[in-house]
Amino acid sequence: MNILIYPDPGLYRPALPVDRIGPAERKLCERMLEKLYQARGIGLSAPQVGVSVRVAVLDLNTPELGRNPLVLINPVITHREGEIIWEEGCLSIPGFRSETKRSEEVRVRAQNPEGREIEIVGRNLLAVVIQHELDHFDGKLLIDRAGRLKKNLYLRKLKKMHRDRS
Ligand SMILES: [Zn+2]
Numbered sequence: 001m002n003i004l005i006y007p008d009p010g011l012y013r014p015a016l017p018v019d020r021i022g023p024a025e026r027k028l029c030e031r032m033l034e035k036l037y038q039a040r041g042i043g044l045s046a047p048q049v050g051v052s053v054r055v056a057v058l059d060l061n062t063p064e065l066g067r068n069p070l071v072l073i074n075p076v077i078t079h080r081e082g083e084i085i086w087e088e089g090c091l092s093i094p095g096f097r098s099e100t101k102r103s104e105e106v107r108v109r110a111q112n113p114e115g116r117e118i119e120i121v122g123r124n125l126l127a128v129v130i131q132h133e134l135d136h137f138d139g140k141l142l143i144d145r146a147g148r149l150k151k152n153l154y155l156r157k158l159k160k161m162h163r164d165r166s
Contacts, residue, residue, distance in 0.1 A: 084124065
């Protein structure tokens with residue numbers, strides 16, 4: 001399992017809902033969590049590992065605090081409140097950071113890996129990460145939300161990175 005890197009077309013493929021949660025789906029969640037910890041990220045969506053389904057894994061804890069994974073299958077935001085601007089990064093867009101406007105609080109309905117319905121309320125960073133991961137389901141990337149200038153700067157940086165490597 002590898003994390004797709006921008007501009008991989010897989011990142012733009014729309015993700016389908018999971019209609020049955022079985023062993024294969026639970027395995028996917030486990031492997032995504034492993035990948036998340038390995039990459040030292042705080043959120044990862046299935047489209048980022050080339051699987052176009054609506055599954056996301058999150059963990060806001062730092063290693064010192066231990067693990068506190070949250071797995072969201074078919075998450076839907078049912079309520080939003082407030083506004084917040086956060087400087088976000090993305091595991092699929094290495095070296096890119098951008099201030100993005102989000103809802104400050106979101107209420108989310110989803111299923112967990114056991115297939116049970118769960119409801120969570122996320123505020124601040126948790127709300128930001130949830131909205132970021134859900135955007136991936138619709139092929140919405142941080143870099144495409146940023147201004148053209150910022151995007152062009154990054155594309156130039158990418159080219160230079162490739163040049164220096166070869
Ligand atoms: Zn991302």
